[in-house]
Amino acid sequence: MNRPAPNPNRRQALKILGLVGAGVVVASGGYALYEYQPWASDAADRTPPSQGAAGLTPLRELVWYASLAASGHNTQPWKFALLQNAVEIHPDLTRHLAAVDPDDRELWISLGCALENLLVAARAGGYAVEVTYPVIDDVIRVRLTRDTAQITPHFAAILTRQNTRSVYDGRSVQSAHLEKLRTVALEPGVSLHFSSKRADVETVIEYVNQGNLKQYADQAYLKELVYWLRFDKREALATLDGLYTRSSGNPVVPRWLGARFVIGLKPQVQADADAAKLRSSAGTVVIASTSDDKASWVRVGQVYERLALEMTALNLKLAFLNQPMEVPGVRRQFGGALNLGQALPQLLVRYGHADPMPRSLRRPVEQVLL
Numbered sequence: 001m002n003r004p005a006p007n008p009n010r011r012q013a014l015k016i017l018g019l020v021g022a023g024v025v026v027a028s029g030g031y032a033l034y035e036y037q038p039w040a041s042d043a044a045d046r047t048p049p050s051q052g053a054a055g056l057t058p059l060r061e062l063v064w065y066a067s068l069a070a071s072g073h074n075t076q077p078w079k080f081a082l083l084q085n086a087v088e089i090h091p092d093l094t095r096h097l098a099a100v101d102p103d104d105r106e107l108w109i110s111l112g113c114a115l116e117n118l119l120v121a122a123r124a125g126g127y128a129v130e131v132t133y134p135v136i137d138d139v140i141r142v143r144l145t146r147d148t149a150q151i152t153p154h155f156a157a158i159l160t161r162q163n164t165r166s167v168y169d170g171r172s173v174q175s176a177h178l179e180k181l182r183t184v185a186l187e188p189g190v191s192l193h194f195s196s197k198r199a200d201v202e203t204v205i206e207y208v209n210q211g212n213l214k215q216y217a218d219q220a221y222l223k224e225l226v227y228w229l230r231f232d233k234r235e236a237l238a239t240l241d242g243l244y245t246r247s248s249g250n251p252v253v254p255r256w257l258g259a260r261f262v263i264g265l266k267p268q269v270q271a272d273a274d275a276a277k278l279r280s281s282a283g284t285v286v287i288a289s290t291s292d293d294k295a296s297w298v299r300v301g302q303v304y305e306r307l308a309l310e311m312t313a314l315n316l317k318l319a320f321l322n323q324p325m326e327v328p329g330v331r332r333q334f335g336g337a338l339n340l341g342q343a344l345p346q347l348l349v350r351y352g353h354a355d356p357m358p359r360s361l362r363r364p365v366e367q368v369l370l
């Protein structure tokens, strides 16, 4: 089934957030009432739910956009509370990744990614936003007040952003686009460190290798990874989360076979595959921060998502390779090798040109509300 292209214009965005009456929706036509369809086809674009009897209320619609954000292992470790003129984002610690993320650093980064999508969608829907970061308690609060709608290319890009894990085509990024990436708005204490020279990328590869060699020899890491892998469509649709193998360009296989393959994978094979992917990319960017606490992690997540939306709007692809930050000893050395000074590396992303991959799934809004 074909679905409308994900290119919401101003009217559509206003309608999406319930600012245009239902009569106008019907008159304008062309928008199906919201019906939860995780996939129209494997590669289907996401279609924003629209207002209507079966549609979402404006704040629920913001949650829908927030849920399309990146999250570690696609755990979607968030719960949203809808209040009068405010949305809260809470961590869902039942989705904590004990092996790969024992301190919940990446969990809070994931919440920052969701926050950024929520802010972009709220501004597009005609809200001004005010964020309270998790300093005193473990919650992100977003206060919403009516304002002029600001519909940016980032808003449309929420629907198509993805972590594209394929081998890229090796082309470099034009300098005007690189300049846009370098000047993406930052958050206090967060910095971006780009590398595109071959020698610098080889340095990055050295640390990704080290991370891979450690992780793929670690039974706890592998067990957790297998738990979150979805080896076929039935598994993926049953949970609407996790890492569907097709979204990573891997074959659909029975669980017993997939698990055996992952557990038995030689660490060097994984390291070589990631090195090839890095060499096929136009460059890498490390997101670093001066502090290592929940509020900083949230801000790191916001900057990642903002950068990812900017890249998506420029028709670039990107993918994480966070192994160097996930192994504590490697993380320290990696920061030193990159001359980050006092800043700590938080995320590593490669970027370049590639075709889109099948999308990862999300749970429906009802399942992520408190």
Ligand SMILES: Cc1cc2nc3c(=O)[nH]c(=O)nc-3n(C[C@H](O)[C@H](O)[C@H](O)COP(=O)(O)O)c2cc1C
Pocket: 068, 069, 070, 071, 072, 073, 074, 106, 107, 109, 110, 113, 161, 162, 163, 164, 165, 242, 243, 319, 320, 321, 322, 323, 360
């Ligand atoms: C904090 C964080 C760490 C991640 N680390 C990795 C990683 O090391 N390797 C990887 O392939 N994907 C990584 N991801 C990407 C997630 O697996 C991805 O966002 C999730 O599967 C949803 O897919 P999507 O981003 O394509 O929507 C990470 C995402 C986040 C937010």
